[in-house]
Amino acid sequence: MTEQVRLSIIPSxxxxxxxxxxxxxxQNLGREPVKIAVRNEIQKLRIELSxxxxxxxxxxxxxxxxRIAEAVLHTLKSASAPLLRPVFNLTGTVIHTNLxxxxxxxxxxxxxxxxxxxxxxxxxxxxxxSRGDRDSQLEKLLCExxxxxxxxxxxxxxxxxxxxxNTLAQDREVLISRGELVEIGGAFRIPEVMVSAGCRLKExxxxxxxxxxxxxxxxxxxxxxxxxxxxxxxxxxxxxxxVSESELASIAEAAGIPLISDLGSGSLVDLSRFxxxxxxxxxxxxxxxxxxxxxxxxxLLGGPQSGIIVGRADLIxxxxxxxxxxxxxxxxxxxxxxxxxLQLHRDPEILKTRLPLLVDLCRxxxxxxxxxxxxxxxxxxxxxSAFEASCIACKSQIGSxxxxxxxxxxYALAIRPAMGGGEAQLSELTARLRSLEKPVIGxxxxxxxxxxxxxxxxxxxxxxxxxxx
Numbered sequence: 001m002t003e004q005v006r007l008s009i010i011p012s013x014x015x016x017x018x019x020x021x022x023x024x025x026x027q028n029l030g031r032e033p034v035k036i037a038v039r040n041e042i043q044k045l046r047i048e049l050s051x052x053x054x055x056x057x058x059x060x061x062x063x064x065x066x067r068i069a070e071a072v073l074h075t076l077k078s079a080s081a082p083l084l085r086p087v088f089n090l091t092g093t094v095i096h097t098n099l100x101x102x103x104x105x106x107x108x109x110x111x112x113x114x115x116x117x118x119x120x121x122x123x124x125x126x127x128x129x130s131r132g133d134r135d136s137q138l139e140k141l142l143c144e145x146x147x148x149x150x151x152x153x154x155x156x157x158x159x160x161x162x163x164x165x166n167t168l169a170q171d172r173e174v175l176i177s178r179g180e181l182v183e184i185g186g187a188f189r190i191p192e193v194m195v196s197a198g199c200r201l202k203e204x205x206x207x208x209x210x211x212x213x214x215x216x217x218x219x220x221x222x223x224x225x226x227x228x229x230x231x232x233x234x235x236x237x238x239x240x241x242x243v244s245e246s247e248l249a250s251i252a253e254a255a256g257i258p259l260i261s262d263l264g265s266g267s268l269v270d271l272s273r274f275x276x277x278x279x280x281x282x283x284x285x286x287x288x289x290x291x292x293x294x295x296x297x298x299x300l301l302g303g304p305q306s307g308i309i310v311g312r313a314d315l316i317x318x319x320x321x322x323x324x325x326x327x328x329x330x331x332x333x334x335x336x337x338x339x340x341x342l343q344l345h346r347d348p349e350i351l352k353t354r355l356p357l358l359v360d361l362c363r364x365x366x367x368x369x370x371x372x373x374x375x376x377x378x379x380x381x382x383x384x385s386a387f388e389a390s391c392i393a394c395k396s397q398i399g400s401x402x403x404x405x406x407x408x409x410x411y412a413l414a415i416r417p418a419m420g421g422g423e424a425q426l427s428e429l430t431a432r433l434r435s436l437e438k439p440v441i442g443x444x445x446x447x448x449x450x451x452x453x454x455x456x457x458x459x460x461x462x463x464x465x466x467x468x469x
Contacts, residue, residue, distance in 0.1 A: 152309050
């Protein structure tokens with residue numbers, strides 16, 4: 001078959017568009033995007049059958065049209081798939097940055113849906129009929145929950161730190177202990193943050209030991225702030241010394257400059273009341289004398305991605321008037337979700353059952369073990385003789401840099417290749433689990449795939465799709 005003959009049997013765009021197989025997508029997407037997809041597939045076929053590749057076919061024009069239509073459907077389905085897919089987080093990390101951090105409570109999801117689908121009084125005062133402040137409701141709640149005089153919110157805690165430093169210390173020095181020059185995810189480092197905020201870093205003390213006298217001797221007329229960073233994602237142990245917020249507050253007050261405390265993950269409630277490791281609360285930090293406190297809304301607070309700034313009214317007013325604040329502000333859906341989560345924090349007694357973060361963190365070992373035992377027979381049947389599955393004790397972690405040294409007892413499905421299997425076999429299994437309609441994400445440890453069921457709530461959905469493995 002010559003090249004001219006091969007190319008002559010390629011179906012036209014109109015022929016393919018007229019196939020019944022494409023009726024559905026034509027109705028849903030319109031003619032133009034489907035036509036473009038058909039043209040692209042025809043071009044691929046033309047290259048395949050051209051003399052350049054020496055391709056040939058025994059298919060008829062109608063068969064080629066069907067093949068093109070099938071390829072178009074596959075392409076359009078992939079293109080129209082949701083950009084964010086729900087997954088089963090069985091990694092054992094509850095606040096998993098790569099998996100979207102904290103799951104929101106139903107109240108927050110409903111509030112986001114309302115804000116997204118309706119016109120809302122975001123910056124409109126219903127009583128006066130004039131323009132309002134989008135932070136007003138949020139500020140009242142945060143002041144109530146933290147004891148601060150004023151508050152505002154931006155799109156994440158990194159922005160909260162940058163905005164605060166830029167407002168209060170531009171072109172001036174910020175004193176900070178060498179032991180607190182932290183790096184968080186994405187190579188976000190405190191020294192680089194200070195540069196981007198337009199202020200100058202002045203290190204005091206040493207990596208493991210910093211004393212009050214180090215701050216006092218580091219003060220000069222160029223000093224604008226003393227900064228304390230809660231080292232939530234690592235711990236220095238052994239021969240160490242640090243200066244408390246209350247001591248730093250006294251030093252800052254005597255020097256006539258503010259003290260800013262970055263709590264990072266931040267917590268509005270004492271986690272020890274739920275049997276979890278203690279973490280400094282925002283209220284305690286304010287009561288210790290910090291003038292400005294920054295923290296995340298999407299870590300230990302259990303809300304949407306946001307950065308919260310609370311503190312002295314005069315300092316927060318300056319921060320809110322910074323032109324950068326507009327570039328960093330949150331939209332109405334995030335604000336609605338954050339307000340809903342803060343409302344839950346007004347009654348700490350209900351958090352354990354209503355805030356998904358705490359529901360997962362407080363889940364009992366027995367409850368998790370029983371869940372593993374319920375799904376274990378289904379897992380074994382799905383995997384067949386190629387793998388061995390068992391129930392083992394393991395450790396979960398809070399995640400996202402919060403309390404990294406503290407592990408929580410849990411139980412997991414431990415999956416190992418059967419005799420003769422190896423690492424490649426286990427890698428193939430993890431890839432198959434990720435390709436499921438609702439991907440299953442676990443963690444590999446010493447040649448074993450661990451599926452920690454601490455965060456598994458839909459056991460039926462998890463089991464039903466295992467047959468596809």
